[in-house]
Amino acid sequence: MTGNLLEIRDLHKRYGEVEVLKGVDCTMAQGDVISIIGSSGSGKTTMLRCINMLEEFQGGSIRIDGEEIGYDTAGGTRRRKKEKEIARQRAMTGMAFQQFNLFPHMSAAENVMLGLVKVKKMARDEARIVAEKWLDRVGLAERRDRFPGQLSGGQQQRVAIARAIAMNPKLMLFDEVTSALDPELVNEVLQVIKDLARDGMSMLLVTHEMRFAYEVSSRVIFMNQGRIGEEGNPREMFLKPQTERLAEFLKTSTFN
Amino acid sequence: MELVTFFETLWLARIPILKGIGVTVSISVLAILVGTILGIGVGLALTYGNRPLRWLVRGYTDFIRGTPVLVLVLASYYVLGTIGIDLGPFQAGVLALAVFCSSHVGEIVRGALQSIPRGQTEAAKAIGLTFPQTFAYVLGPQALRQVLPAWVNTAAEMVKASTLLSIIGVAELLLRTQELISRTFMSLEFYFFAGFLYFVVNYGIERFGRYVERKTSIPS
Numbered sequence: 001m002t003g004n005l006l007e008i009r010d011l012h013k014r015y016g017e018v019e020v021l022k023g024v025d026c027t028m029a030q031g032d033v034i035s036i037i038g039s040s041g042s043g044k045t046t047m048l049r050c051i052n053m054l055e056e057f058q059g060g061s062i063r064i065d066g067e068e069i070g071y072d073t074a075g076g077t078r079r080r081k082k083e084k085e086i087a088r089q090r091a092m093t094g095m096a097f098q099q100f101n102l103f104p105h106m107s108a109a110e111n112v113m114l115g116l117v118k119v120k121k122m123a124r125d126e127a128r129i130v131a132e133k134w135l136d137r138v139g140l141a142e143r144r145d146r147f148p149g150q151l152s153g154g155q156q157q158r159v160a161i162a163r164a165i166a167m168n169p170k171l172m173l174f175d176e177v178t179s180a181l182d183p184e185l186v187n188e189v190l191q192v193i194k195d196l197a198r199d200g201m202s203m204l205l206v207t208h209e210m211r212f213a214y215e216v217s218s219r220v221i222f223m224n225q226g227r228i229g230e231e232g233n234p235r236e237m238f239l240k241p242q243t244e245r246l247a248e249f250l251k252t253s254t255f256n
Numbered sequence: 257m258e259l260v261t262f263f264e265t266l267w268l269a270r271i272p273i274l275k276g277i278g279v280t281v282s283i284s285v286l287a288i289l290v291g292t293i294l295g296i297g298v299g300l301a302l303t304y305g306n307r308p309l310r311w312l313v314r315g316y317t318d319f320i321r322g323t324p325v326l327v328l329v330l331a332s333y334y335v336l337g338t339i340g341i342d343l344g345p346f347q348a349g350v351l352a353l354a355v356f357c358s359s360h361v362g363e364i365v366r367g368a369l370q371s372i373p374r375g376q377t378e379a380a381k382a383i384g385l386t387f388p389q390t391f392a393y394v395l396g397p398q399a400l401r402q403v404l405p406a407w408v409n410t411a412a413e414m415v416k417a418s419t420l421l422s423i424i425g426v427a428e429l430l431l432r433t434q435e436l437i438s439r440t441f442m443s444l445e446f447y448f449f450a451g452f453l454y455f456v457v458n459y460g461i462e463r464f465g466r467y468v469e470r471k472t473s474i475p476s
Contacts, residue, residue: 083386088384090381101376103379103380104398104474114385114393119389149474149476150475167384
């Protein structure tokens with residue numbers, strides 16, 4: 001068994017006839033911060049969603065800490081794991097979504113507590129303490145009893161990040177978490193992610209914020225038409241792109 | 257003078273009228289209760305069932321909703337008897353109304369569940385909730401708030417539809433009123449009074465619905 005936190009081998013994903021991932025390989029060590037960039041339709045979000053089985057995939061394997069995610073492939077046959085098992089594996093990763101997806105009928109603190117109480121089987125008092133700690137970390141301690149409808153987009157996204165991270169995942173997945181935000185709210189969210197990166201959290205981010213990817217990532221992956229087009233450290237990637245495709249993509253994206 | 261006569265007659269007839277109200281309320285409560293429980297099952301099947309189940313339940317709801325309630329009541333009382341299921345008029349009537357109610361509640365529940373954004377389910381999955389947990393803590397509570405106004409409407413419809421049971425001889429409020437009128441010939445007064453009583457019951461249901469809506473509303 002390798003010491004990799006995440007190991008993706010030859011990942012294939014089809015929607016009907018359309019193949020959106022055409023064999024992706026990727027490994028990631030503990031503490032890595034990897035940004036996935038690329039134009040829309042290149043498969044970057046799909047790849048992220050396969051890692052926590054929000055999408056089924058038809059070929060290849062994903063391992064987290066050596067544990068095969070979603071399917072059992074032992075003995076040559078490929079069988080989807082039981083729902084309960086998949087639910088357990090999903091809790092190994094945390095995910096923040098473009099649209100926040102907070103539960104609107106629960107306060108900020110209750111949003112964070114739900115997984116702690118129902119999945120981690122924590123006592124409510126204990127869960128509340130953990131929730132408040134994380135809400136404090138994302139700068140929302142005094143908003144803990146507000147409901148999502150009473151929070152700004154940036155605040156909602158920070159609650160969503162707290163909700164995911166409070167579960168103590170091995171790996172955090174960020175799916176274009178600033179794309180739905182007003183420009184002036186983007187920074188408060190990026191700042192939270194930067195803080196987490198500094199603390200050594202392993203993260204995989206799909207992002208359109210090139211400046212942010214450049215600053216925060218230990219490695220950048222450029223996805224192109226369902227494959228990894230190019231990868232490397234951010235400095236090389238952004239300043240000396242090796243492929244025509246990446247050079248083209250960087251030209252059309254704003255680097256501010 | 258006439259008003260005094262009316263109140264005197266009303267006082268004399270208070271027992272049958274109260275009995276009538278009691279029967280009307282019993283029919284309504286039972287039909288709404290059973291219909292709602294069945295309806296939740298129908299809604300779940302329509303939303304999450306596999307294809308054969310969905311088709312089956314879809315056929316059931318479309319058929320029931322396309323049939324007049326009166327026909328359901330008559331069928332339940334007269335037709336079920338011919339195939340060996342012998343129900344009294346009260347039971348047959350309640351069964352018909354409950355079935356009718358279930359098809360409506362089923363559609364309401366389906367609509368509410370389908371209106372919840374998919375991101376809610378995904379976020380629940382992402383923190384490791386199983387589907388039953390997701391339903392219990394995330395989808396159900398949100399659907400409930402959406403269902404409420406339409407459900408109150410259906411409940412009021414059921415109270416009104418309970419009058420149809422007078423046709424098969426259930427001594428509910430309308431039949432009691434008609435009996436009273438045939439004895440006293442005060443049709444205007446007693447029909448009006450019965451109408452008023454139905455209004456009171458339905459107004460109560462509506463207030464209750466509003467109250468629950470207020471209690472469960474999400475701050476924003």
